[in-house]
Amino acid sequence: MKRPKLKKASKRVSCGKRYKIQKKVREHNKKLRREAKKKGVKKRPKKDPGVPNSAPFREEVLREAEQRRLQIEEQIEKKRQTKIEERAKKRKADTEAKSKEAEPKSKKARKDKNLRKERAMNRNSKQHLCAELNKVIDKSDVVIEVLDARDPMGYRCPQLEKAVLQQEGNKKLLLLLNKIDLVPKENVEKWIQCLGKEFPVVAFKASMQMQDKTVQAKKRRLAASNELLNLGRAAVCFGSSSLTELLTNYTTNTQREDVLRVGVVGFPNVGKSSVINSLKGVVACPVGATRGITKSMQEVCISKTLKLIDSPGVIVSRSNPATSIALRCLQEEEGHESVIEDVTTLINQCDKTQIILQYTIADYRNPLEFLMLFAKKRGFLNKGGVPDTQRAASTFLSHWTGAKLSYHSKVPEECTFPSYLSDTVVTEMKRSWDLIKLKVGNEEVLKGIKFPSPARSLSFTSNGPTAGLLTVAEIPVENPAAAATEEVVEQNENKPEQSVQDLSEMLQKKPLSETMSHVLVPSVPVDISLTTAVTDDIYDFNTDFN
Template sequence: MKRPKLKKASKRLSCAKRYKIQKKVREHNRKLRKEAKKKGVNKRVKKDPGVPNSAPFKEEVLREAEQRRLKEENGKHSEKKIGTDRNSKQFLCGELNKVIDSSDVVIEVLDARDPMGCRCPQLEEAVLKRDGNKKLLLVLSKIDLVPKENVEKWIKCLQQEFPVVVFKASTHIRDKTVVGGRRIAPSNEVLDRSRAAACFGKSCLTELLTNYASNLEKETQLRVGVVGFPNVGKSSLINSMKGILACNAGVKRGLTKSMQEVHILKNVKLIDSPGVVALPSNPPASLALRSLQVEEGQESVLEAVRTLLKQCDMTQIMLQYNIPDFRNSLEFLTLFAKKRGYLQKGGVPNTEQAATTFLDDCTGAKLSYHCQAPEKNSLPLYLSDSMVAEMQKGWDLSKLKIGNAETLRGNGLQFEKIWPNIIRLSGVLGQ
């Protein structure tokens, strides 16, 4: 008996079901268009109408446009051939020079843990030789990692050359001005009272720059360039002054690739810059502290940690990380990896991950140490007494002294409560 054929299911839909599907599709497309409109990606690119036939000198205009296009293509090709990418030293130095040329005041940010190791004589000399009567201002950042007495000694030492402002940036800055999906106005006060969120020295630096800008004869904004070595806190300073996350900041070197202008006040504008390129002739401990050779692939993280541990007080390291006594850097990294749970297969300690964490603590704002200020400080060769007097002119030094004292008073309470264990590096760092 022949088996009857089974009828295939019909593809017909009821009108109600078809209309429902069409409605869902329309709603989905409407949602996509709405999201694209918010992101600004649905804007149609206007087509170039070209040069109309009735325009006079049409052939000359087209010829000039073609020559301009060929010139731009040749320029891009030559840049690729030379290798001037955004990570090259040539490009970074060019951006740094742009910041200096376009600034009325140049702020050199120094890590309070090692101020002399963060100074760049070539940079300071370049600022002094520039035209336009530029002012140089020193800012001691990360003062929460250094005892108050040590900061006061460095202020007394450095202010013999340039005006000095002490500063502690906030590392808990909101991303832009969006919280919970709604836009809010930026606040000048830091609500979070934790150590990372607290900011000290903002009012002092703001008042100093505002008074200097008001005394200038020109009506344009005061342009303030922020320069310094990597990981000294340039972008964090700008973010704290602005009150929002205006610049990328982190322990990784090279986050800032080019100059970036940030308006903080009506008459004051800050300019962020890439980190100063350090010479290989610097001391190994100073280069390891800024993880410069590690980032460039010239040194491993294990070698950098070994260099730093030679300068550290072992007792304070043990107190800081709550580990027992160790004999060398490998044993320290093994104990540190076990303490943090950095383990590989079979329970083998991951010393490389531990070394990276320790190096981030050193270059960032977690590990405390300090270098002693010299008792007698002589002026560098590029600086004379007349230049010192010129650099001090125009600033309200009496208010600056009062502002620094208030900043240290507020920061001292945070330091005494939260950061009692100090890891000291010898004074040879960065010398």
């Protein structure tokens, strides 16, 4: 019955009627199944019997079937990806057309100009990073080269220092030893004396837990109320007061009226952004465990007379030793397979007993066995319980480049000036600095930090200063041998289909390569004598029919 004031009649029925309909449907389906059973009609799908074990050439047949199945799955996946890409292109074209219709002409022109600029220079390219680094050097009045205290000589870049000294405007160069809490105290003091003969050296320990202003104020109140404050924790910064006082005294000594711009430069992951955040007291620059987060220069105002400029890391030249490239190269430049090679070079340069005590693992014969033991201890396992050496190698490398592992390099007995330095240049670089207050500040910093004992720190052999790239002309062209290998691979891919025997050999090798892609197992001698090669594939009928 159609109710008034409604366009459509209600579909609601009484419960008795609904139950009656459901009962009738069940009875009808039961009747159909009964009749089908009498006629012998069965809808169960037939089970694939497969290839019998006694069939000849069973393995070849199974491999061909598996190959056909993989080809069909690959074709289906390609079709699906092409459909997704076409759909995304169509959606993007529709959104761009709608945005162009809605935006005014001036905004469209500005947006097109910005797009052209972004396409012309990629932020991840080496050319862009070199250009940004040169901008920082040109705009700075004082350049601070941040060094890792674990290997200060290895983190020095001669090309960078030479470029700063050759700049016009009487630019000053400072050396800042960061991460001093990871090095024994005696080693830090020796490095300050050695490097202090060339440039003024500032001992520094950046804060690793910088947050917003409200959290920092809360931490200060808690620190003031707590008498037994742990000065070795990551939230505390050491050396910021001495560095700011040194820079403000420099402005007064030089009688500067404008703002002093200080550029912070160095190799990736030495803590440039962390130093700026520690001086600012707030997270002004993005920081992280991965290398190469900073892509462009960024100015941070510290006070009315002081500005700090953050810069991207210096690009490492490929002419350096393998250890230097492993520790100071950007994450984007590292290949997927080169991490294990980098870790191998690092382990070979360290003392074996110190590595065993540091990571509390059993004795190992080679770096690969160390990675397998390290992966088992950390639980880095692939399918089937195979140790994931790739993940273990990346974790080990992050310990060395980050602020987690304590290692130190030996100080040279005789500290000689490099070729681009002389006595006149050294005296000019130390002029207008309050070196007495700097020395007192460094001593106070060394008193407040809890240093690791020399027994728990790994001794590391430094390779000396690391060469860097500052101009686009110095960036090498891609290796022609790599391009030739890519052409050979493309030619092999474009070849016609292989025979069944070749496909069977590929399938025999494929599971092994997939399973052991992350593990390099040493080769084991295999018996391939004529008797085993001939008699393995022959079926012996006497075994079953005697």
